[in-house]
Amino acid sequence: MxxxxxxxxxxxxxxxxxxxxxxxxxxxxxxxxxxxxxxxxxxxxxxxxxxxxxxxxxxxxxNLWDERAPVMGGLEMCHGDPAEAGRPVRFTATYDAEVRSVxxxxxxxxxxxxxxxxxxxxxxxxxxxxxxxxxxxxxxxxxxxxxxxxxxxxxxxxxxxxxxDRPQRTLAAFYADGVMARGDEADGYLRVSGATRAGDAIALQALTVQGPCAILLLEAKPGGPYDCWADRPGSREGLRRAVELLREYAPWEYERFARAEPTDGGAALYGAIxxxxxxxxxxxxxxxxxxxxxxxxxxxxxxxxxxxxxxxxxxxxxxxxxxxxxxxxxxxxxxxxxxxxxxxxxxxxxxxxxxxVRQPLPDHVSRVVEAAYRHPEVAHRFANGYADPASCRDWLMDPERADAYVARFAGSR
The missing domain is CATH 3.50.50.60 (FAD/NAD(P)-binding domain)
Structure with a gap:
């Protein structure tokens, strides 16, 4: 043997x-x-x-948790910053297969x-x-x-x-109970809220030791408003600080997390990778x-x-x-x-x-994301690329092919 x-x-x-x-x-x-x-x-x-x-x-x-772990049915992406002019932009797209976090x-x-x-x-x-x-x-x-x-x-x-050769983001994650639904399809989705100066706030459904919960992950641009975790606060203080940041940089998520509480004393994670x-x-x-x-x-x-x-x-x-x-x-x-x-x-x-993770995003990727806000087909393809990044090599990873793909939607709504 x-x-x-x-x-x-x-x-x-x-x-x-x-x-x-x-x-x-x-x-x-x-x-x-x-x-x-x-x-x-x-x-x-x-x-x-x-x-x-x-x-x-x-x-x-x-797969010991199929009967208990929430299934996220799709992706919501929002981008908006109160310091910027204009209204936030948003798209949703369904996943072709289940997405879970245990x-x-x-x-x-x-x-x-x-x-x-x-x-x-x-x-x-x-x-x-x-x-x-x-x-x-x-x-x-x-x-x-x-x-x-x-x-x-x-x-x-x-x-x-x-x-x-160095971290591109600093990270803070919190497991939370008491997250409120807004009553739209994105309540059960993976949600990414981007702010130009701050970074990304990512909310997802999960199963933890005590049962179903929500996770809030802040991916901070170094030196930006989300980059504020050097003191490594406890889970309660850390979540409170994170929710206050949502109030300013992702108010649509603040509505959900305003009354959230940490799931337990070990529900906070900080770092940079x-x-x-x-x-x-x-x-x-x-x-x-x-x-x-x-x-x-x-x-x-x-x-x-x-x-x-x-x-x-x-x-x-x-x-x-x-x-x-x-x-x-x-x-x-x-x-x-x-x-x-x-x-x-x-x-x-x-x-x-x-x-x-590149800062700023390459121009051709920015054009794909902008097209996703306007065209459901682009949004669906982009969202499902996360499940199998190899599927992105023939379009998103190649600037010429990405631009050719986006050009197909020029002039359409």
């Missing part, structure tokens, strides 16, 4: 561990926290997942318990760089699926594939290698909601590669080929996110 170690018990690590366990591999999972500690801890993500990634969970039998405190704790209940071996605690060679020596393959911590230093930055692609194979010396996966080697800004989707795709791709490899050694060449096969799809996700 092949022995595989997975360091990191997030979306990617747990999904892969459960898949390998189901295929009768001997899997050791290294987790920093117990299931109870995860469940009772602070929020870690907005974990938005689109239809293709949810389908991977369902195919693996890991609090990772709920999801990961349940998956961790599921892995253990099926006889999986879990070792708790962090793994230092000096501990890694001993882990590799005990296993046929060691995969690092932890995007933070000492082992991240094993994977150097891939300058050819990394566009940015540098989008980066790292080399996927880390050398420990002496012919020992580890393979990085998901956030350990490829990190996106959360603006386009791709993080959990990337993790699910990576776990599925690595699982297929391992099963296909059979009893042959998992050498450095195989590791590099496995990542490159995954990257062939993932590169479109990173290119899409790197494009959308």
């Amino acid at each position: 092949r022995r595989i170690a997975i360091i990191g018990a997030g979306q990617a690590g747990l999904q892969l561990a459960l898949g390998l366990q189901g295929a009768h591999y001997d899997v050791t999972l290294r987790a920093e926290r117990t299931a109870q500690q995860v469940r009772e801890g602070r929020v870690t993500s907005t974990q938005l997942m689109f239809g293709p990634a949810l389908a991977l969970e369902r195919a693996a039998g890991l 609090d990772q405190r709920l999801k990961l704790s349940a998956w961790l318990e599921l892995f253990a209940s099926r006889g999986g071996r879990v070792e708790y605690g962090s793994v230092a760089a000096e501990d890694a060679p001993a882990v590799v020596d005990r296993h046929d393959l060691t995969i690092v699926a932890a995007g933070r911590g000492a082992l991240a230093s094993l994977f150097g930055r891939d300058a050819a594939r990394s566009v940015y 540098t989008p980066v692609v790292r080399h996927a194979v880390g050398s420990l010396g002496g012919g020992r290698y580890v393979l990085g996966m998901a956030d350990a080697v490829a990190v996106n800004d959360p603006l386009t909601g791709q993080g959990a989707n990337n993790a699910a795709r990576a776990a599925d791709a690595y699982l297929g590669a391992i099963l296909k490899h059979g009893e042959r050694p998992f050498g450095e060449r195989w590791m590099r080929a496995t990542f490159e096969d995954y990257w062939e799809q993932a590169r479109h996700v990173h290119a899409f996110t790197d494009l959308m």
Whole structure:
């Protein structure tokens, strides 16, 4: 029986561990926290997942929340700033497949318990760089699926594939109860409200430990009004501050969040993420290698909601590669080929996110968004591009093709 170690018990690590366990591999999972500690801890993500990634969970039998997690039926985009002239512009578009968010405190704790209940071996605690060679020596393959911590230093930055060398936004996210409906179709949609000077306020439906809730994510332009979280306030004070910002920069969302309260004491998250692609194979010396996966080697800004989707795709791709490899050694060449096969799809996700987080937006993307405000067909295509960014490579990612597409709607309403 092949022995595989997975360091990191997030979306990617747990999904892969459960898949390998189901295929009768001997899997050791290294987790920093117990299931109870995860469940009772602070929020870690907005974990938005689109239809293709949810389908991977369902195919693996890991869709444990289908009866409880809200389904977001579409996207609403608004842009307006009280300091600017004119009325806010808005479009809505339906999604072709389900979109959900399940609090990772709920999801990961349940998956961790599921892995253990099926006889999986879990070792708790962090793994230092000096501990890694001993882990590799005990296993046929060691995969690092932890995007933070000492082992991240094993994977150097891939300058050819990394566009940015610093965070492009600062982030603040809050899980909230008591969000009021306005009575239109967008109440159950993912909603993005843009303000030129401030950034984007993103509201979504989610399932948390206590039940359904709303999430408010502020993607702040550095130095702008939304960039005000250096003091890392508690969840109640942080949400209050965020709602006051909505009053000024997205008053249509303020109406919904005016009476909101945090779901729990751990319902606030702050940070800034540098989008980066790292080399996927880390050398420990002496012919020992580890393979990085998901956030350990490829990190996106959360603006386009791709993080959990990337993790699910990576776990599925690595699982297929391992099963296909059979009893042959998992050498450095195989590791590099496995990542490159995954990257062939993932590169479109990173290119899409790197494009959308650019400040200001490229002219051709701005023209597409402006057309979406006027033409439902453009809005629908743009909204569903988030579910599969690879579908954008032949139009949105190419300035000439994007302009040619928009030109089809010139003169029509």
